[in-house]
Amino acid sequence: MPDDSNPRSRASGEPEPGGFIPALLARVGLSRTGETARKTVTFGDPSAASGGRFWSILSVSVLAALWVLSSIYEWVNPIFWPAPGAVWDKFVEISSEGYRNFTLWEHIGWSLYRILMGFGLGCLVGIPLGFAMGLSRIMRGMFDPIVEFFRPIPPLAFIPLVIIWSGIGERSKILLLFLAALWIMAIAARAGVSSVKLSKIHAAYTLGVNRRQLLFRVILPNALPEIFTGMRVAMGVCWGTVVAAELVAAESGVGFMIMVASTFLSTDIVVMGVIIIGVVGYGIDILMRKLEARLIPWKGKG
Amino acid sequence: MNEAGLSVEQVSMIYELPQGGRVEALRDVSFQLDPGGILTVLGPSGCGKTTLLNILAGFLAPTGGQATFGAHEISAPAPERGMVFQQGALFEWLNVAENIGFGPKMRGVPAGETTARVEHLLDTVGLQGFGDKAVYELSGGMQQRVALARCLANDPQLILMDEPLGALDALTREKMQSLILKLWRDTGKTIILITHSVEEALFLGQRLFVMAPRPGRIEREYRLPFAARGFDESLRDIKATPEFAGKRDEILAMIWEMEEEIMGRTESA
Secondary structure, three states, rough: OOOOHHHHHHHHHOOOOHHHHHHHHHHOOOOOOOHHHHHHOOOHHHHHHHHOOHHHHHHHHHHHHHHHHHOOOOOOOOOOOHHHHHHHHHHHHHHHHHHOOEHHHHHHHHHHHHHHHHHHHHHHHHHHHHHHHHHHHHHHHHHOOOOOOOOOOOOHHHHHHHHHOOOOOHHHHHHHHHHHHHHHHHHHHHHHHHHOHHHHHHHHHHHHOOHHHHHHHHHHHHHHHHHHHHHHHHHHHHHHHHHHHHHHHOOOOHHHHHHHHHOOOHHHHHHHHHHHHHOOOOOHHHHHHHHHHHHHOOOOOO | OOOOOOEEEEEEEEEOOOOOOOOEEEEEEEEEOOOOOOOEEEEEOOOHHHHHHHHHOOOOOOOOEEEOOOEEEEEOOOOEEEEOOOOOOOOOOOOOHHEEEEEEHHOOHHHHHHHHHHHHHHHHHOOOOOOOOOOHHHHHHHHHHHHHHHHOOOOOOOOEEEOOOOOHHHHHHHHHHHHHHHHHHHHHEEEEEEEEHHHHHHOOOOEEEEEOOOOOEEHHHHHHHHHHHHOOOOOHHHHHHHHHHHHHHHHHHHHHHHHHHHHHHHHHO
């Protein structure tokens, strides 16, 4: 069989013909290569909208340039929007000297610690719950209304209750994040269990599995892709929720930093915090995707 | 009755529909199958052939009659009765060798023994060197080779095949038909194969059942020489003989008529 089944390996593996400039253009996504170069219908073809790296660089550069220019020509009052230099200075200062008893890294570390605890507990309870709901009519019947009721409630709506129950310490934040992750993970695990093809279950039984083997050797690995998708979603929600929870009440964390800075009108610190939230959130998702590609290479190939 | 023989006695299957009414998927199906035989089952959709296979596998309990394999009534799936599915029943989280070795591993066969057996089976189905490949990297035909090997690894006495070649292109399909014939000859397993393809049923079946719908039943049985001749003659030569062509046309006409009848009934209903 000719090896034309995998055009991507060819497109990225071999050097582009036609010299340096066309190769560079192709590399940044300004020109099309391989078979896509000869496609006459592009509008609506999903592959025509991929690989626009040049435009990503352009849009980010333009935003950055606008920011620099606006500060040089003082288009905006720095109280509303600080200069990039000021934000950078604060970043250097807080990463070395700290802010409110904690360095920048400790603030980030505290936020991440809360997420990992809450998310971890959410997985620990949510995944078995989802499995039970996917495997038993009684469990499905009992927990479906509960899960479906709590799922659309934004976790932040629980902040007042959680503070009344557990105060403003670590426990209340971890409890909140646990609630944020729990329903997402339960639903993801349930979907993963329900997605199994009956022929796989039947095949396993004719191959002589017992129930425990079926659960751990067939149903669990089969559900992993959906569980991992749920984990990515839950991670994103937890990150957003922890920052918001720290805005309300905390003594450390990125959200806490922003909240305190805002009461002193230190917009430079606020903006720095916002950028850090974005960067860390983006970083978490990239990490989860890398993990997914490594741990579950069979995703979408069933 | 021989130890590994299959006996089906007056098996019926009636589904009660939730909105009322009932469907007679099978009515009084009876047959015996000796060890080492190969039986193909053919029929239009809705004739109950998949229901029959699921009863023999032990996934369904019939509403009437009973199916016995060896000394025991069939009541649940068991490794003595292996099954090969149409497609998508491989475990994509395991590589080819792990898929083939799955059954022995689950039953606690020592790893060394399984490895040797898997190597041998890879060879048997023509997949030497593919052991550490991911199953989703293989073509449809190769995936079905893995499915056959995975079933054989467990050394079942009876192999049930539910349209194993149904999703393959015509050329791959013929190659796989020869492979199934070769496996039958080399292993001496009892095989029941369900198919939509008249040619496949004729070529592979020592015995062939043509089933009819409403109620699902065995309409006609053939005893055929083609599977035995397939040991010496090529598949294409056999399919080109006048006997083969004659049987094919006869059965096609029969199924055509059944389909017409179904259409007529649904139109008048």
